[in-house]
Amino acid sequence: MLDGYDIVVAGGGVAGLTAGLTAARLGRSALVLTGVVPGGLLLTIDRVDGFPGFPEGIAGYELCPSLQEQADAAGAEVVALELTSVAERNGGWQVTTDEGDVDALALIVATGARFRRLGVPGEDRLLGHGISTCASCDGPLLGGATVAVVGGGDSALQEALTLAETAAKVIVLHRGEGLDGQASYRLRVEAQPAIEIRYGTLVEEILGAERVEGVRVRGPATESATELEVAAVFPFVGLQPNSEPVSEHVGVDDRGAVRTNGGLATSADGIFAAGVVRSRAAGRAAAATGEGAAAAIAADEYLGR
Numbered sequence: 001m002l003d004g005y006d007i008v009v010a011g012g013g014v015a016g017l018t019a020g021l022t023a024a025r026l027g028r029s030a031l032v033l034t035g036v037v038p039g040g041l042l043l044t045i046d047r048v049d050g051f052p053g054f055p056e057g058i059a060g061y062e063l064c065p066s067l068q069e070q071a072d073a074a075g076a077e078v079v080a081l082e083l084t085s086v087a088e089r090n091g092g093w094q095v096t097t098d099e100g101d102v103d104a105l106a107l108i109v110a111t112g113a114r115f116r117r118l119g120v121p122g123e124d125r126l127l128g129h130g131i132s133t134c135a136s137c138d139g140p141l142l143g144g145a146t147v148a149v150v151g152g153g154d155s156a157l158q159e160a161l162t163l164a165e166t167a168a169k170v171i172v173l174h175r176g177e178g179l180d181g182q183a184s185y186r187l188r189v190e191a192q193p194a195i196e197i198r199y200g201t202l203v204e205e206i207l208g209a210e211r212v213e214g215v216r217v218r219g220p221a222t223e224s225a226t227e228l229e230v231a232a233v234f235p236f237v238g239l240q241p242n243s244e245p246v247s248e249h250v251g252v253d254d255r256g257a258v259r260t261n262g263g264l265a266t267s268a269d270g271i272f273a274a275g276v277v278r279s280r281a282a283g284r285a286a287a288a289t290g291e292g293a294a295a296a297i298a299a300d301e302y303l304g305r
């Protein structure tokens with residue numbers, strides 16, 4: 001079973017893997033708990049944009065495993081276990097995983113975030129049957145179909161662009177009056193003839209018995225709800241931070257994201273946080289990666305010599 005470590009990192013996304021890599025390079029014994037699926041939110045992204053060093057973008061399924069290899073090679077122990085809770089112990093932290101406990105002198109929380117649900121009728125029943133958050137996985141299976149993307153931020157626009165490569169039509173349903181995503185995505189979406197944007201539109205229900213067959217929406221032009229025929233729905237309406245395993249011990253904001261100071265320290269001694277689990281995170285891979293490195297350096301300084 002696992003022993004004690006200087007630094008335990010929870011999270012196998014770009015923040016966690018970079019934290020593990022950096023901690024190991026600093027000469028600390030480091031364990032990275034990646035959770036069930038290492039790689040995090042980027043794993044299924046066809047083209048990670050804006051990541052330094054890759055002017056043409058890089059696939060998330062290439063970037064994340066190579067980061068894991070690099071962490072391994074630096075001497076971090078990377079295991080597919082999940083952090084379930086923590087408790088103070090002997091001036092450090094007892095870290096409980098789904099397969100037992102491990103002692104850590106410092107802990108870096110980089111558990112990222114999961115997709116928010118729409119919270120409408122039909123969603124529970126049809127999840128995995130036409131409701132998806134992975135355009136690169138499910139887009140190729142939807143060639144020639146009309147599909148809906150819900151949301152108007154970076155993720156919604158990026159995934160709408162991926163879907164537009166194969167779908168006949170992509171309808172972006174956005175409750176706001178203007179798109180929120182980065183200018184580079186907005187311009188590409190607006191120039192893509194296969195994408196139609198419906199502003200001021202709320203999804204009220206996802207329709208279909210065994211598979212998605214449509215959505216019931218209410219928009220500004222219609223007093224009553226209307227039904228759109230779509231073969232799939234991709235909801236990108238925000239992220240929920242995965243802070244539950246530590247939220248009893250560290251300060252969190254009203255979204256449940258972990259609060260840190262400028263040095264990435266949380267309110268609990270010896271616990272640091274990095275990436276999108278953090279309150280006011282920038283939401284970009286480059287920022288999460290940098291925070292992973294900075295959190296490891298902060299934990300190293302906290303431990304001293």
Ligand SMILES: Cc1cc2nc3c(=O)[nH]c(=O)nc-3n(C[C@H](O)[C@H](O)[C@H](O)COP(=O)(O)OP(=O)(O)OC[C@H]3O[C@@H](n4cnc5c(N)ncnc54)[C@H](O)[C@@H]3O)c2cc1C
Binds near residue numbers: 034154
């Ligand atoms: C659709 C979409 C497209 C995006 N495209 C881009 C892009 O092109 N460019 C860009 O810069 N950014 C992009 N982003 C943002 C980017 O994904 C995030 O900034 C980045 O993934 C954050 O990394 P992270 O390591 O903080 O968290 P995550 O990627 O969420 O990784 C968290 C990790 O923690 C693990 N975990 C969760 N709970 C536990 C637990 N209890 N114990 C152990 N491990 C746990 C998860 O399994 C996962 O491995 C995109 C995001 C989305 C949703």
